[in-house]
């Protein structure tokens with residue numbers, strides 16, 4: 629069932645668990661994540677970056693695929709389709725294409741401009757019952773081989789953005805996208821606790837879910853994190869399983885070249901990773 633992320637995240641805050649946002653890249657990813665959510669009776673958020681949306685043939689194509697699968701695969705658990713790190717223009721396009729949730733990432737603007745633009749997106753999205761995520765304090769990650777450290781968001785700025793009426797707030801607490809460096813200092817729980825103290829019941833979003841140790845994930849959830857984004861880890865799972873298939877020469881046996889066979893191990897590997905994360909986040913049987 630396609631829904632906004634509003635109620636599922638309110639329930640997550642109240643129940644002290646987190647809903648996973650798993651980024652999609654194609655049909656296999658989407659089907660793997662939707663069926664795993666259904667099998668585990670878990671709410672789920674499908675993340676779509678602007679790049680992935682373009683890759684899949686555009687936002688309307690994404691919505692056609694997801695809506696078709698929800699109907700034909702009988703997906704009854706709550707599913708949100710969420711623009712990940714959207715630009716101002718991208719957010720407006722996704723709202724038109726039928727996305728049920730939007731992230732407007734204004735973290736690279738000044739706080740004043742982030743406030744103005746976030747307000748405008750909230751007004752357009754709310755009129756259509758679409759949930760909105762905003763970001764304060766940029767999330768680091770690899771760019772041209774250089775791994776940037778994750779910023780720590782200013783709790784007062786978080787409060788300012790939270791009060792605009794967003795449904796969820798991403799705040800940098802030392803988390804980064806992609807692989808964490810060997811010398812990573814870990815999540816900054818002091819910053820997280822300060823943000824939580826000022827923002828109350830606002831569902832907080834943890835980006836860069838790949839590679840964060842289980843104990844840190846659990847502690848973050850206990851401090852108000854209600855949505856955790858995972859992207860790279862599904863890509864690694866898919867890659868490793870596909871590599872194994874090819875290296876074992878399976879694509880050369882019989883009809884092993886058939887994409888339905890060639891992509892099957894990677895598909896199953898994504899399913900296993902998503903299930904593992906849903907169990908860790910505590911969202912199993914919370915649909």
Ligand code: 13P
Nearest residue numbers: 806835836838857859860
């Ligand atoms: P990872 O790729 O590190 O899991 O981060 C995903 C994410 O935060 C998407 O917004």
